[in-house]
Amino acid sequence: MAVASGSSGGRSCFVLGASGETGRVLLRELLARRVFARVTLIGRRRLSLDEETGAAVAVVDFERLSEHAAAFQGHDVGFCCLGTTRAKAGRAGFIRVDRDYVTQAAELARAGGCTHFVLQSSQGANPHSRFLYLRVKGEVENLVQAVGFDRCTILRPAVLLCKRQESRPAEWVTQQFLGVVAWVFPTAYSVPVERVARAMVACVLQPGEGKVKVLENAAIHELGKALPQQGT
Numbered sequence: 082m083a084v085a086s087g088s089s090g091g092r093s094c095f096v097l098g099a100s101g102e103t104g105r106v107l108l109r110e111l112l113a114r115r116v117f118a119r120v121t122l123i124g125r126r127r128l129s130l131d132e133e134t135g136a137a138v139a140v141v142d143f144e145r146l147s148e149h150a151a152a153f154q155g156h157d158v159g160f161c162c163l164g165t166t167r168a169k170a171g172r173a174g175f176i177r178v179d180r181d182y183v184t185q186a187a188e189l190a191r192a193g194g195c196t197h198f199v200l201q202s203s204q205g206a207n208p209h210s211r212f213l214y215l216r217v218k219g220e221v222e223n224l225v226q227a228v229g230f231d232r233c234t235i236l237r238p239a240v241l242l243c244k245r246q247e248s249r250p251a252e253w254v255t256q257q258f259l260g261v262v263a264w265v266f267p268t269a270y271s272v273p274v275e276r277v278a279r280a281m282v283a284c285v286l287q288p289g290e291g292k293v294k295v296l297e298n299a300a301i302h303e304l305g306k307a308l309p310q311q312g313t
């Protein structure tokens with residue numbers, strides 16, 4: 082499968098979570114490929130000037146998101162790479178960010194005219210899981226689908242391979258192990274953030290197949306590989 086590189090026709094998008102590991106790569110891809118005429122970063126803080134150049138920035142208070150409806154107005158596509166961890170935010174904080182902030186943002190985006198929402202979820206997302214992480218991811222997938230976008234693409238990556246800026250020792254050990262396992266099972270247990278970001282870009286360049294599309298880890302690898310490397 083090949084995905085044509087190129088523009089999404091003068092359209093506009095926003096990115097939630099552009100300061101994170103996947104979001105930063107996604108932002109670089111969107112700006113370098115000039116996929117959209119306008120890219121807006123919606124986050125709780127600004128990035129470095131270098132990273133932001135070429136994008137508009139809206140700094141918002143996620144606890145008062147409804148007061149920032151204007152930031153969500155007029156975008157065709159919304160990308161969401163938002164998320165925290167239970168270790169960092171506690172149980173309630175994790176649910177608040179990964180489910181409530183994401184759902185509220187999706188609702189504001191839809192009200193503002195967004196037709197395609199691209200959500201980075203997780204492998205194993207399941208609203209009935211007994212594991213909090215997977216349950217919340219399953220719940221947010223359902224809530225976002227219920228918002229009623231013309232198109233909703235849900236990516237379910239396995240463990241993300243990246244050089245994480247933040248220290249997460251357990252995740253680092255897992256990444257080292259899975260980095261080796263990936264030589265034998267390249268698409269089963271992990272995925273580089275670059276490939277997730279490219280799959281997110283590729284899915285907006287492809288024609289829609291139905292209202293909701295869920296991309297499991299192997300499909301993310303395939304779609305991410307199908308988008309030509311920049312400069313090729």
Ligand SMILES: NC(=O)c1ccc[n+]([C@@H]2O[C@H](COP(=O)([O-])OP(=O)(O)OC[C@H]3O[C@@H](n4cnc5c(N)ncnc54)[C@H](OP(=O)(O)O)[C@@H]3O)[C@@H](O)[C@H]2O)c1
Pocket residue numbers: 097098099100101102103104124125126143162163164165178179201202203204237238239240241242
């Ligand atoms: N780690 C994995 O192996 C893995 C695997 C599968 C799926 N996922 C999921 O993939 C998504 C992206 O992961 P990632 O590792 O690329 O993300 P990340 O590096 O942890 O970045 C998360 C983003 O969310 C923002 N954020 C976190 N807490 C926030 C809060 N309280 N208010 C506002 N913004 C907040 C961060 O902003 P700041 O920079 O301001 O903190 C950052 O932009 C997450 O939903 C994650 O659960 C992760």
